Amino acid sequence: MSDTRPPHILVVDDDPSVRLLIMDLLHNHGAEVTAASNGEEALKAAACATFDLCILDIHMPKMDGLQACSRMRAQTHTAALPILFLTMNGDAETVACAFAAGGSDFLAKPVNGALLWNRANILIQSAQLKKDVERLKSALDCMNEK
Amino acid sequence: MSNSTQAEPFERPDPERSVPQLDGIVINRLLGQGGMGVVYKGLHTRLCIPVAVKVLLGRKHSAADDRMLNEARLAAKVNHPNVARVYDVNIQKDATYIVQEFVDGESIADMIDRCAAQKAWLDETRVLELAADAARGLAAIHREGILHLDIKPDNILVQKRDGVAKIVDLGLARRNEPRIPQSDDAEKANSVYGTPGFMSPEQIQDMELTHTTDLYSLGATIYEMLTNLPAFPGGARDLLAIFQQQIHSDPPNPVNVRGNVSGATSAIVTDLLQCEPNHRPASAKILLERLVEARRALEKTPAASGFAPAQSALRSENPANIVCIDDDMVLCEFVSDALKASGHEVQSFNSGAPALQHLVVNNADLVLLDMEMPGANGLKVCHAIRALPNCQDVPIVFMSGVSDLHTIDTAIKLGATDYLIKPVNISDLLARVQCLTRLCQVQRERTALEDQYKKMSSRNTAILRGSGKNSNSERSGR
Numbered sequence: 001m002s003d004t005r006p007p008h009i010l011v012v013d014d015d016p017s018v019r020l021l022i023m024d025l026l027h028n029h030g031a032e033v034t035a036a037s038n039g040e041e042a043l044k045a046a047a048c049a050t051f052d053l054c055i056l057d058i059h060m061p062k063m064d065g066l067q068a069c070s071r072m073r074a075q076t077h078t079a080a081l082p083i084l085f086l087t088m089n090g091d092a093e094t095v096a097c098a099f100a101a102g103g104s105d106f107l108a109k110p111v112n113g114a115l116l117w118n119r120a121n122i123l124i125q126s127a128q129l130k131k132d133v134e135r136l137k138s139a140l141d142c143m144n145e146k
Numbered sequence: 147m148s149n150s151t152q153a154e155p156f157e158r159p160d161p162e163r164s165v166p167q168l169d170g171i172v173i174n175r176l177l178g179q180g181g182m183g184v185v186y187k188g189l190h191t192r193l194c195i196p197v198a199v200k201v202l203l204g205r206k207h208s209a210a211d212d213r214m215l216n217e218a219r220l221a222a223k224v225n226h227p228n229v230a231r232v233y234d235v236n237i238q239k240d241a242t243y244i245v246q247e248f249v250d251g252e253s254i255a256d257m258i259d260r261c262a263a264q265k266a267w268l269d270e271t272r273v274l275e276l277a278a279d280a281a282r283g284l285a286a287i288h289r290e291g292i293l294h295l296d297i298k299p300d301n302i303l304v305q306k307r308d309g310v311a312k313i314v315d316l317g318l319a320r321r322n323e324p325r326i327p328q329s330d331d332a333e334k335a336n337s338v339y340g341t342p343g344f345m346s347p348e349q350i351q352d353m354e355l356t357h358t359t360d361l362y363s364l365g366a367t368i369y370e371m372l373t374n375l376p377a378f379p380g381g382a383r384d385l386l387a388i389f390q391q392q393i394h395s396d397p398p399n400p401v402n403v404r405g406n407v408s409g410a411t412s413a414i415v416t417d418l419l420q421c422e423p424n425h426r427p428a429s430a431k432i433l434l435e436r437l438v439e440a441r442r443a444l445e446k447t448p449a450a451s452g453f454a455p456a457q458s459a460l461r462s463e464n465p466a467n468i469v470c471i472d473d474d475m476v477l478c479e480f481v482s483d484a485l486k487a488s489g490h491e492v493q494s495f496n497s498g499a500p501a502l503q504h505l506v507v508n509n510a511d512l513v514l515l516d517m518e519m520p521g522a523n524g525l526k527v528c529h530a531i532r533a534l535p536n537c538q539d540v541p542i543v544f545m546s547g548v549s550d551l552h553t554i555d556t557a558i559k560l561g562a563t564d565y566l567i568k569p570v571n572i573s574d575l576l577a578r579v580q581c582l583t584r585l586c587q588v589q590r591e592r593t594a595l596e597d598q599y600k601k602m603s604s605r606n607t608a609i610l611r612g613s614g615k616n617s618n619s620e621r622s623g624r
Contacts, residue, residue, distance in 0.1 A: 093402060096573070108574070112554055112565075114551075115554065115558075115564065118563060118564060122581055122582065126581070133592050136598075136599055139599060140595065143599075
């Protein structure tokens with residue numbers, strides 16, 4: 001029942017060098033990547049395509065990551081999208097804000113490639129497993145009805 | 147007695163080699179060296195008690211002598227168990243010195259250094275007790291109309307015998323009197339005394355100083371006791387950068403570094419570190435009442451509940467069985483408290499061998515693993531855990547002081563799921579635990595549903611086969 005296509009990841013960061021670094025890393029692991037430089041662009045991208053994960057910076061011009069995350073959670077097609085926040089530091093307040101906005105996890109900058117990929121993978125796996133669970137539940141319901 | 151910003155640097159001989167000859171004192175050993183002089187431990191030959199002797203060395207300078215005389219006269223007015231007593235002051239031909247109470251113990255700076263080296267934090271209750279002692283001492287100093295103006299971890303000593311904290315070094319102290327405005331800029335620049343990172347904004351700006359100036363410094367001291375970090379990072383010489391942080395940023399909150407600090411304690415620290423003197427607690431006595439109240443509240447509350455306010459967003463929906471392997475039992479206990487407060491079960495082990503024995507017969511939802519331990523190191527233990535049949539999928543999170551990329555990559559190649567760098571940020575730890583335990587739970591749910599689906603499918607197939615046989619029998623007329 002698992003999906004075997006490469007994961008499609010939305011990378012949102014206003015710093016072009018961070019964006020490129022993360023995109024390179026994800027490409028090297030076989031992921032398909034779309035980039036955005038602020039929250040507004042991220043929402044537009046998320047409306048046009050289906051993603052398996054969103055890696056989201058917090059401090060960005062126009063619309064910051066926390067606002068973008070809240071908006072994604074309010075829209076049906078992105079309500080369950082795993083969102084990995086990138087924070088400047090892992091202080092308790094920022095982390096609490098990130099989770100309160102609907103974030104799934106966070107990683108403090110500077111980003112370590114191996115750790116980012118591991119955390120991204122765990123979120124993608126979790127989301128995939130949840131989809132599997134939902135499909136299995138529906139299949140079992142159908143069987144019981146018959 | 148260290149790093150104080152001082153005008154008029156002295157040329158000093160080596161204090162270890164050229165021990166001064168002091169009237170009535172036999173010098174035993176060097177205790178420390180600071181901006182105003184050198185401190186020795188000695189024996190007062192007439193009183194027959196150990197004493198600390200603060201000596202001005204080097205070129206004789208009348209202004210420096212006057213300052214030391216002023217220090218001794220001010221300190222002699224204060225008679226309080228939380229302030230080191232001054233017994234005498236003497237101006238000799240070759241040395242000026244103060245004879246004061248010898249506090250057998252260590253400074254709060256030493257305690258912080260020791261905790262930082264062990265990657266641990268001072269117990270919050272102990273921090274409140276020491277801060278309360280310092281507040282009592284400050285209240286006594288302020289009652290005599292004196293401002294200390296150099297409160298910092300180095301200047302609070304903790305007695306070995308009973309754990310009582312005592313304020314020392316009134317070298318920068320002065321009477322709490324309205325300031326006479328200085329027109330001469332050079333003189334004004336020279337009049338800034340104190341220790342960067344502990345001096346209040348008004349002290350840096352050489353403005354009017356009050357009792358709350360000392361309270362600000364005590365706030366920075368308490369912050370460092372709680373977090374092992376300076377409240378205002380910056381080099382000792384970078385006064386401007388520190389000043390910018392003090393006036394442009396919100397007061398630093400210890401909860402941001404150490405998530406389990408209670409709300410009452412963190413509120414005390416942020417109130418003390420207010421840039422505006424009027425916004426701080428109005429007196430050492432008021433501060434003392436708040437410290438005592440916060441200490442009482444901690445006693446009433448279970449130790450772990452301090453994690454709740456900062457980590458409510460990370461409270462676990464899925465309680466997990468967690469195995470923590472670390473030879474630092476203080477850290478183990480701290481991590482265990484934080485995780486238990488979030489609803490998890492924790493088993494702690496101080497090395498890999500007993501943990502592996504436990505994991506052979508018990509399932510775990512998550513393993514937290516130190517890197518450097520006696521016996522097998524974390525990498526070997528990680529490899530051994532992965533070899534256990536029941537632990538091939540269990541998430542393993544390293545908690546290590548080793549932060550080089552090569553080690554992190556090696557750990558992940560050997561099967562580590564994640565890697566946290568010590569000192570462990572509790573928010574980060576709880577987020578890791580939440581994500582990984584959620585993953586495990588969904589994995590288990592899927593496996594259970596798959597089993598159920600297979601059973602239902604085979605039962606339905608059997609029913610279909612059975613009904614097929616029946617219809618065949620019916621057709622053949624049997």
